[in-house]
Amino acid sequence: MDVQAIEEHKKAGFGACSGTFLVLFCKNVVTGQQIAELWYKVWPNKFFKKNQNMNNYDVVVIGAGAAGMMCAIEAGRRGRSVLVLEHNKSVGEKIRISGGGRCNFTNIEVSHKNFVGANPKFVLSALSQFAPKDMIALVDEHNITWQQRELGQLFCDQSARQIIDMLLSLMSQFGVVVKTNVEVRSIGKRDDGFFVASAKENITCSSLVVACGGKSIPKMGASNFGYKVGEQFGLNILATRPGLVPLTFDPDFLARTAPLAGIGIKAQVTHKKTSFTEALLFTHRGLSGPAILQISSYWREGDEIEIDLLPGIESFEQLKEARNTHAKQEVLTFLSTIFPKKLAQMLVGDNGGKLGDMSNKKLQIIGEAINSWRIKPTGSEGYRTAEVTLGGVDTKHINPKTMEAKDVPDLYFIGEVVDVTGWLGGYNFQWAWSSGFAAGQKV
Numbered sequence: 001m002d003v004q005a006i007e008e009h010k011k012a013g014f015g016a017c018s019g020t021f022l023v024l025f026c027k028n029v030v031t032g033q034q035i036a037e038l039w040y041k042v043w044p045n046k047f048f049k050k051n052q053n054m055n056n057y058d059v060v061v062i063g064a065g066a067a068g069m070m071c072a073i074e075a076g077r078r079g080r081s082v083l084v085l086e087h088n089k090s091v092g093e094k095i096r097i098s099g100g101g102r103c104n105f106t107n108i109e110v111s112h113k114n115f116v117g118a119n120p121k122f123v124l125s126a127l128s129q130f131a132p133k134d135m136i137a138l139v140d141e142h143n144i145t146w147q148q149r150e151l152g153q154l155f156c157d158q159s160a161r162q163i164i165d166m167l168l169s170l171m172s173q174f175g176v177v178v179k180t181n182v183e184v185r186s187i188g189k190r191d192d193g194f195f196v197a198s199a200k201e202n203i204t205c206s207s208l209v210v211a212c213g214g215k216s217i218p219k220m221g222a223s224n225f226g227y228k229v230g231e232q233f234g235l236n237i238l239a240t241r242p243g244l245v246p247l248t249f250d251p252d253f254l255a256r257t258a259p260l261a262g263i264g265i266k267a268q269v270t271h272k273k274t275s276f277t278e279a280l281l282f283t284h285r286g287l288s289g290p291a292i293l294q295i296s297s298y299w300r301e302g303d304e305i306e307i308d309l310l311p312g313i314e315s316f317e318q319l320k321e322a323r324n325t326h327a328k329q330e331v332l333t334f335l336s337t338i339f340p341k342k343l344a345q346m347l348v349g350d351n352g353g354k355l356g357d358m359s360n361k362k363l364q365i366i367g368e369a370i371n372s373w374r375i376k377p378t379g380s381e382g383y384r385t386a387e388v389t390l391g392g393v394d395t396k397h398i399n400p401k402t403m404e405a406k407d408v409p410d411l412y413f414i415g416e417v418v419d420v421t422g423w424l425g426g427y428n429f430q431w432a433w434s435s436g437f438a439a440g441q442k443v
Ligand SMILES: Cc1cc2nc3c(=O)[nH]c(=O)nc-3n(C[C@H](O)[C@H](O)[C@H](O)COP(=O)(O)OP(=O)(O)OC[C@H]3O[C@@H](n4cnc5c(N)ncnc54)[C@H](O)[C@@H]3O)c2cc1C
Pocket: 062, 063, 064, 065, 066, 067, 068, 085, 086, 087, 088, 091, 092, 093, 094, 095, 097, 098, 099, 100, 103, 104, 105, 106, 182, 183, 184, 185, 211, 212, 213, 214, 216, 217, 220, 221, 222, 223, 224, 225, 226, 386, 387, 388, 414, 415, 416, 417, 425, 426, 427, 428, 429, 430, 432
């Protein structure tokens, strides 16, 4: 509860009662939320009377991201009165910056295998209700042209803005009310639904949808409000951590790889039993690119990752063969036909010389540097640059068909706030569309 709301409570003339609560509140014995709930229970009329802007909706959605807007559209399509509250000044900020401004809005093939979380199969019901083909049909219907890039990733031909405009236009078509610059500060339960308090107004609704996203990129509006609501209603919140994020490395590693900044190659990056074969980029901060972002969702502090710079080729065998066929060639010259020269130099290290003069041992050392380069990241760049947040509302507490909290009727959690995190490649938006759609059929 904010200072303004406390002031209003005081003014309302409940001196002794609110004074007591205020003291307890200041001592953290009761929360602002508990005060608001009690107030609402005892004096429901007074709770709202002082607020000129009190409104009632069938559905309130907190967060105008991909999931929240899709849910609002579907609920509006069913004739429900829907209000979407967003604390940013515009809707769909993450859509706008996604996919380098072209929004990788889905992937041609999406299964539970593309998701990380305590129970990846949780996604199956929502995905079956609104699949990639349904998103493609929607985008086609709105004349948004798209292109398929590698690994089945679908991007807008022109701009991510087109996706936001499509969602805005559908919300308007179905009478959804969207209010931006409105931060939801507290939620309370009432007999026939919820009340929602923002800095500007109090609202009641029958169904409440939490679509607040995760903690990634705080400067774009990310908040932990969704997790707090989950906790408030007794749902388990699984530990959160940044995902799809560049990893960081120690100064020695950075000094060794600094000359390679700008080089990009296709590599296989492995953590335990999980591997991705995608682009790997050397940067002035170490390693990045899709292969590193993907593995970052699996990597844990203290673990090593293994990089194969020539996936599918046994380099030791290849080098032995080259020793027979190109005995007079320098190993560096040979490797420079395969890799950019600076990378070849790093791989050869102190083991240079003519191929014909090289022992099996030396060739094996170089072969291992190529096929199983083991490195230990020191950390990640964190939520500042992470594309997603791992963990979140435990799926055990959510009905996978409707996204409704199992023990709290009419409370829904959708999108990234739930413990469902997709790989890089359009999977996260597909989860947002599918979970939003599923909830939209029930709210
Ligand atoms: C740089 C970047 C690029 C990405 N590119 C892709 C891509 O190309 N393809 C892909 O599939 N995924 C991509 N992602 C991931 C994708 O953006 C997210 O998974 C997706 O946006 C999650 O949708 P959401 O609706 O659950 O949450 P969000 O999009 O985060 O929406 C949540 C909304 O809730 C609002 N909010 C939070 N708290 C409150 C509050 N208390 N009151 C009111 N409003 C509140 C936030 O401001 C936000 O607008 C990218 C992410 C980033 C950061």
